[in-house]
Amino acid sequence: MGKKVLMKGNEAVAEAAILAGCRHYFAYPITPQSELIEYMAKKMPLVDGTFLQAESEVAAINMVLGAAACGVRVMTSSSSPGISLKQEGISYIAASRLPAVIVNVTRGGPGLGNIAPMQCDYFQATRGGGHGDYYTPVLSPSTVQEFADMAPMAFEIAEKYLTPVMILGDGMLGQMMEPVEFPDAYPPQKDPSEWALGARRTPDDRHIINSLYIDPYVLQEKTETLFKVYEEIKKNETRFETYNMDSGAKYLIVAHGTAARVAKSAVDALKEEGVELALIRPITLWPYPYDAVAEAAKGKEKVITIELSMGQMVEDVKLAVCGECPVEFIGKAGGVVFTPEEIVSLIREKIS
Amino acid sequence: MATTRILCAGFGGQGALLIGKLVAEAGMAEGKFVTWLPSYGPEMRGGTANVMVVVSDKPVGSPIFTKMDVLVALNQPSLDKFAKDTKDGGLIITNSDLCGDPENKDKIKLAPVPLTKIAEEIGNVKAANMVGVGALLQLTGCVERKSVEDYLSHMMKEKNPALLETNMAAIDKGASYVS
Amino acid sequence: MTVFKGRTKGLTDAKLSYCPGCLHGVAHRLIGESMEELGIIEKTIGIAPVGCSVFAYNFFACDVIQVPHGRAPAVATGMHRARPDRIVFTYQGDGDLAAIGTAETIHAANRSENITIFFVNNATYGMTGGQMAPTTLPGMKATTAPYGRDVSDTGFPMRLCEILSQLEMPNYIERVSLLSPKEILKAKKAVKKALQYNTDGKGLSFVEMISTCPTNWGMDPLKAREWARENMLPIFPLGVFKDRAAEEAKEKEAE
Numbered sequence A: 001m002g003k004k005v006l007m008k009g010n011e012a013v014a015e016a017a018i019l020a021g022c023r024h025y026f027a028y029p030i031t032p033q034s035e036l037i038e039y040m041a042k043k044m045p046l047v048d049g050t051f052l053q054a055e056s057e058v059a060a061i062n063m064v065l066g067a068a069a070c071g072v073r074v075m076t077s078s079s080s081p082g083i084s085l086k087q088e089g090i091s092y093i094a095a096s097r098l099p100a101v102i103v104n105v106t107r108g109g110p111g112l113g114n115i116a117p118m119q120c121d122y123f124q125a126t127r128g129g130g131h132g133d134y135y136t137p138v139l140s141p142s143t144v145q146e147f148a149d150m151a152p153m154a155f156e157i158a159e160k161y162l163t164p165v166m167i168l169g170d171g172m173l174g175q176m177m178e179p180v181e182f183p184d185a186y187p188p189q190k191d192p193s194e195w196a197l198g199a200r201r202t203p204d205d206r207h208i209i210n211s212l213y214i215d216p217y218v219l220q221e222k223t224e225t226l227f228k229v230y231e232e233i234k235k236n237e238t239r240f241e242t243y244n245m246d247s248g249a250k251y252l253i254v255a256h257g258t259a260a261r262v263a264k265s266a267v268d269a270l271k272e273e274g275v276e277l278a279l280i281r282p283i284t285l286w287p288y289p290y291d292a293v294a295e296a297a298k299g300k301e302k303v304i305t306i307e308l309s310m311g312q313m314v315e316d317v318k319l320a321v322c323g324e325c326p327v328e329f330i331g332k333a334g335g336v337v338f339t340p341e342e343i344v345s346l347i348r349e350k351i352s
Numbered sequence B: 001m002a003t004t005r006i007l008c009a010g011f012g013g014q015g016a017l018l019i020g021k022l023v024a025e026a027g028m029a030e031g032k033f034v035t036w037l038p039s040y041g042p043e044m045r046g047g048t049a050n051v052m053v054v055v056s057d058k059p060v061g062s063p064i065f066t067k068m069d070v071l072v073a074l075n076q077p078s079l080d081k082f083a084k085d086t087k088d089g090g091l092i093i094t095n096s097d098l099c100g101d102p103e104n105k106d107k108i109k110l111a112p113v114p115l116t117k118i119a120e121e122i123g124n125v126k127a128a129n130m131v132g133v134g135a136l137l138q139l140t141g142c143v144e145r146k147s148v149e150d151y152l153s154h155m156m157k158e159k160n161p162a163l164l165e166t167n168m169a170a171i172d173k174g175a176s177y178v179s
Numbered sequence C: 001m002t003v004f005k006g007r008t009k010g011l012t013d014a015k016l017s018y019c020p021g022c023l024h025g026v027a028h029r030l031i032g033e034s035m036e037e038l039g040i041i042e043k044t045i046g047i048a049p050v051g052c053s054v055f056a057y058n059f060f061a062c063d064v065i066q067v068p069h070g071r072a073p074a075v076a077t078g079m080h081r082a083r084p085d086r087i088v089f090t091y092q093g094d095g096d097l098a099a100i101g102t103a104e105t106i107h108a109a110n111r112s113e114n115i116t117i118f119f120v121n122n123a124t125y126g127m128t129g130g131q132m133a134p135t136t137l138p139g140m141k142a143t144t145a146p147y148g149r150d151v152s153d154t155g156f157p158m159r160l161c162e163i164l165s166q167l168e169m170p171n172y173i174e175r176v177s178l179l180s181p182k183e184i185l186k187a188k189k190a191v192k193k194a195l196q197y198n199t200d201g202k203g204l205s206f207v208e209m210i211s212t213c214p215t216n217w218g219m220d221p222l223k224a225r226e227w228a229r230e231n232m233l234p235i236f237p238l239g240v241f242k243d244r245a246a247e248e249a250k251e252k253e254a255e
């Protein structure tokens, strides 16, 4: 590990991507992710990488499609409205079985919304987002360090399963500075010569990348293959963190990302008052840790989901808990982040 | 000191964000948990800039807070906006060259410091924020002077040794003014 | 630089949210005055883009809609097709109109929709903090062109008036500047003419206004105007690029 440096989340994830060997980056400016694109503009030329500001998010994601098809580590980033525009491209990248990393530094919505941090793009991120039968692995960091660590993790997952991977941060994680350490070594890129365009291994080793299957039976078969890959991803890549689990708590808190770090402080604060809460934080939002949440909810009187939205992940929590105990929701819209004191009092209301 | 929450605010260009950055850098060097969260976006336009800093012995949950232990207000609009969010018994450091007294001055500890004047005396008006850093370190002890100096040295010893000296002088003046 | 006397009914009383010395305010004023003078405030619908002028719905006294980044000409098309009796105008920055919205701009112009496009060119993305725009000058620094715009990598500044005037159908295309009182008076004429053509059903009218962004250029407003005169005007020459209605009128006269 190197030295600790104080960095914004936007910059840390960019730096980690470069350290992980990403040399192609295409994006379009949008707040609150601008430091990411600006960091890439500054740093990519210094490592002989490609930085290109696209004319739009639609163009940017298609540049990613092109670069990914040629087998290079490629990344793009944006924030909510821009990610909406990228959905067409993400659907094609998923269907074409190409590895790529998309960072979403989310903001308030719907529509132009605002630039405050929100978790209201959970549905879009975890349910495919674009058209068609597909999913995108989604990683949810809750510290700047984790944001950075997820860049190489995302490339690894993308390359192992040939899929686009999304890192779902938010405006707060993007803008705030925290200490970060970068590891000395990063996972090497997986050899793409089996499928990449322009990578013939023998003169007649012709590579085609395609998402068109006119024959319904062929598309059916392709989609079934894709879903077999998804089963593998579910088996191998589901990640979560638990906190204060062995405290004999009667209540379980479920939260991810920014909401989870605030919730953690609330758990600590209530512990001092003698109230024990267990907490589970999904790190992958797709695949969702259904089994772990179900396990954690076992024997609890109540499960409380906390999100910076009107309630999206709570639907997955309900699927996991499956009626075993009541699932309650604490949320906030508009990009207003909870303070720990606020969460403490809201939790107290729910458990009294 | 378990956790100190500090809000620094001023006009864009007054260097409020940098005050916060120095505290965060120094805290990190001391092995503490720190967060630094600026106001961002169009609200910065021509108006005020502010930053929330948390320095703690424990991992920081929310980097956002509604009540702070310390406010550093570099101008009157910032003081007007944030004074009331300072905890009772908390500390408000003002640039007394540009600010009056806050309404809640009886409930908090007020440290009016002529940041601009002191910086002018040193010969660099731009170092007014550094005078503020000095006052902040002296009154809160949230981080060590040495850690701030180490960071500044690291940043500018080679590139601009004169500025390093000015900044440290400003910090020391700020500290002695309030001690 | 005070050019205006009194207030216009074409703008609301709301305080403009632009930086001190920003010429967006001047452009607003020209449109507000023209609407008032033409007596069309009540029958006009304005379209606010995404950019610093995203808040234009607070300022124009006509009806206003705020739309997605770059899509104003398409929204205007829908509006005008739905209400041909209304005067529809868009107000767009260079990023909005010439980057993400290039396709919408070119196709609305090619169809010569009976709408008016006001295009404020400040050679930067103002709202998001000074990233490179399609109109950023060669060598000019931007937060996403930290080493200066390299035209061999990111292309040359796009001249929208010239590009659009290659199309057969648009009615009126002019580039004006907001850099001095004299130029502002000239710009006013162009703005009013564009709205008049719109009222007369003559098809698409397009007015580009050369502007500044003191905040992101890191200059005071006066210096910014000087800089724009020296650096922008040679690349974006002022003038009328197309005026079909005037030509037709001339031809008729000759007959």
Ligand SMILES: Cc1ncc(C[n+]2csc(CCOP(=O)(O)OP(=O)(O)O)c2C)c(N)n1
Residues within 6 Å of the ligand: A028, A029, A030, A031, A057, A081, A082, A085, C050, C051, C052, C053, C069, C092, C093, C094, C095, C096, C097, C120, C122, C124, C125, C126, C127, C128, C133
């Ligand atoms: C789909 C989408 N992408 C990006 C943005 C972020 N964004 C807001 S304003 C802007 C650029 C505005 O520049 P310009 O059109 O030149 O207007 P100015 O602010 O300079 O007047 C961008 C990229 C957005 N709101 N929506």
Ligand code: SF4
Residues within 6 Å of the ligand: B045, C017, C018, C019, C021, C022, C023, C024, C052, C122, C126, C127, C212, C213, C214, C215, C216
């Ligand atoms: S950022 Fe630039 S374009 Fe936007 S209001 Fe300020 S000066 Fe005007």
Ligand SMILES: [Mg+2]
Residues within 6 Å of the ligand: C051, C093, C094, C095, C120, C121, C122, C123, C124, C125, C126, C133
């Ligand atoms: Mg612009």
